[in-house]
Amino acid sequence: MQVTSSVREPLVTGGKTYKDVTHDVSRQVEGKPTVGWMLGLAVAIGTLLLGGIAVGATVWEGIGMWGLNKTVGWAWDITNFVWWVGIGHAGTLISAVLLLFRQKWRTSINRAAEAMTIFAVICAAMFPVLHMGRPWLGAYWALPLPNVFGSLWVNFNSPLLWDVFAISTYFSVSLVFWYIGLIPDFATIRDRATGLRKTIYGALSFGWTGAAKSWMHYEAVSLILAGLATPLVLSVHTIVSFDFATSVIPGWHTTIFPPYFVAGAIFSGFAMVLTLMIITRKLFKLEDYITMVHIELMNIVIIITGSIVGIAYITEFFIAWYSGVEAEQYAFINRAFGPYWWAYWSMMTCNVISPQLFWFKKIRTSIVFTFLLSLVVNIGMWFERFVIIVTSLHRDFLPSSWAMFYPTWADVGVYLFTFGLFFTLFLLFAKFFPVINMAEVKSVLKSSSEKVNK
Amino acid sequence: MERDTNFILGIYDDEDVLKDAVTKVRESGVKIHEVFTPYPVHGLEDVLGYKRSKLPIAAFLFGMLGTCLALTMQVLMMSVDWPMIIGGKDHAPLPDFIPVTFELTVLLASFGMVGVFMVSSNLKPWAQPRIFDLRSTDDKHVMAIDIAHNANIEETKIKELLQTSGASEVNNKSFE
Structure with a gap:
């Protein structure tokens, strides 16, 4: 039963009824896996195994396998870490911030976006853990354990430790938020199933019945979790930016970092x-749920945040000049015109110029352009982190210790490994979990009562 | 407590019809056991006369607990057990403790509230819920009325009431 308003474009097209929503979303959970999905999974697992060689080599031989040297002590690893954590932010933003702003279009994309968040944070966490060199010890070096464990208490003055708390809190709260939303949908699948599937989804659904009292509590929990997750998501990238901003390296030591990193x-x-959504909607035939309206709104968010990022780049340059600090000025001139100029200008092109194309309605409502530009933005954002990290480090205060960073096969391999991990987890999620929040989509089918599709 | 086993179910297609029906049924003195809906119907808890969820209070209390624990932990470790001067700051650099305190506040508030939610709504992997109608997680709203709790009103009267209030079906449901 869908209501068609004369003013707004419907959030779900195709005159869907409640039953259609259940059917369209449960379909791929219940059906046999498609060839496309199996091919995708094979490629993802292949990448995972291939990259696994590099991870194995790193753990076995030590991080000397990477291209780091005494001048550039942080490079691809931290670049990839910040990149993956950054990607993770959209999921919570969509599900929490848009919930607080009562943006109902979030309902058909929040589930997949939150899953993406969780998997991206897992990938991100790989890098600091591997960078510890001996990850099996690192697991407790980072925890506040008593001095008898071999070292002193962890240092609560250090932003690196704040990161441990921020990332692990972010991961666990996102996971819980995601799972609470999944419970009613697992119950829907349970009630359609028989046999083993009924047992498995029955356990996953935690005995959900859809009682009005449970829904009331569920709504309260969602609202409070959204209220908690909103400052949390802002704090996480703020703290990630503190890793750099609280140091005294020219190019890092700037107060603009927290808002700039969050944007x-x-x-x-x-x-x-x-x-991900452009592929998923095509693969699972969900075009009526993830519509052009959704794509256009997300593109608008990209214009806004892309412009904020662009202004931040220009501000950094201006402040470097205006501060009169020579080292700071050199760091920025070196970024744009030094040996890593190509990374800087890739970043500028991908992040500042390309999203401005979305001002044209034709481009922001075109699937092909949106897909291509979404890849361009991700490449640009990877270069942004590379530029900030490597170009600030490679020419430090003593010209005698200036150096270049070149990635080794192990650097590339570990990055590939996280791609394999991410897509393996995402494809498994897309097959076995409902990719769209059925209950919440049903609740927006009928927002006012004018004309109802029965 | 002996669980009641015999129910009358009113099946509704539309959320607005359901809300009117709930009001009507309650006004006529029939006690509603529970209403099952496939998605959250806003305002249903009001017409059913449920008190507001107290979970936000639980979240607040757990959050306060998180704040206190985080501050105590950091002060004990950094300032009492092994005081060290790091970066020229004093032994208890409170501003440096803010990030971890914030994170633990959020962590305990979320997990505490969700834990209370799980316990109070009886959500657990091994739960064997009584499903009144399988369609209540798909596309139908199901109003369940406990016959034993409405012994003073005739069964046929209740069924008639449900019919006139807009139910698309009225069924009997018994559990073992």
């Missing part, structure tokens, strides 16, 4: 949501 994170996250 960049949302920017890259929405681009990744678009990349």
Whole structure:
């Protein structure tokens, strides 16, 4: 039963009834896996295994396998870490911030975006853990354990430790938020199933019945979790930016970092949501749920955050000049015209110029352009982190220790590994979990009562 | 407590019809056991006369607990057990403790509230819920009326009431 308003474009097209929503979303959970899905999974697992060689080599031989040197002590690993964490921000932004703003269009994309968040954070966490060199020890070095464990208490003055708390809190709260939303949909699948599937989804659904009292509590929980997750998501990338901003490296030591990083994170996250959703809607025939309205609104978020990022780049340059600090000025001139000029200008082109194309309605409502630009934005955001990290480090205060960074096969391999991991998890999610929040989509089918499709 | 086993179910197609029906049924003195809906129907808890969820209070209390634990932990470790001067800051650099305190506040508030939600709504992987009508997680709203709790009103009267209030079906449901 869908209501068609004369003013607004409907959030779900194709005159769907409640039963259609259940059917369209449960279909791929219940059906046999498609060839496209199996091919995708094979490629993802292949990448995972291939990259696994690099991870194995890194753990076995140590991080000397990477291209780091005594001048550039952080490079691809932290670049990839910040990149993946940034991607993770869109999921919480869509489900929490848009819930607080009562943006109902979030309902058909929040599930997949949150899944993307969780998987991206898992990929991100790989890098600091591997960078510890001995990850099995690192697991407790980072925890506040008593001095008898071999070292002193962890240092609560350090932003790196704040990151441990921020990322792990972010991961666990996102996971819980995601799972609470999944419970009613698992119950829907349970009630359609028989045999083993009924047992499995019955356990996953935690005995949900859809009682009005449970829904009342569910709504309260969602609202409070959204209220908690909103400052949380802002705090996470703020703290990630503190890793750099609280140091005294020219190019890092700037107060603009927290808002600039958060905007960049949302920017890259929405681009990744678009990349994934454009494929998912096509593969699972969900064009009526993830409509052009959704794509256009996400593109508008990309214009806004892309412009914020662009202004931040220009501001950084201006402040470097205006501060009169020579080292700071050199760091920025070196970024744009030094040996890594190509990385800087790739970043500028991909992040500042290309999203401005979305001002044209033709481009922002074109699937092909949106898909291509979403890839461009993700490439640009990777270069942004590379530029900030490597170009600030490689020419430090002593010219005698200036160096270049070149990635080794292990650097590339570990990055590939996280891609394999991400897509393996996402494809498994897309097959076995309902990719669209059925209950919430049903609740927006009928918002006012004018004309009802029965 | 002996669980009641015999129910009358009113099946509704539309959320607005359902809300009017709930009001009507309650006004006529029939006690509603529970209403099952496939998605959250806003305002249904009001017409059913449920009190507001107290979960936000649980979240607040757990959040306060998180704040206190985080501050105590950091002060004990950094300032009492092994005081060290790091970066020229004093032994208890409170501004540096803000990020971890914030994160633990959010963590405990979320997990505490969700834990209370799970317990109070009886959500657990091994739960064996009584499903009144399988369609209540798909496309139908199901109003369940406990016959034993409405012994003073005749069964046929209740069924008639449900019919006139707009139910598309009225069924009997018994559990073992």
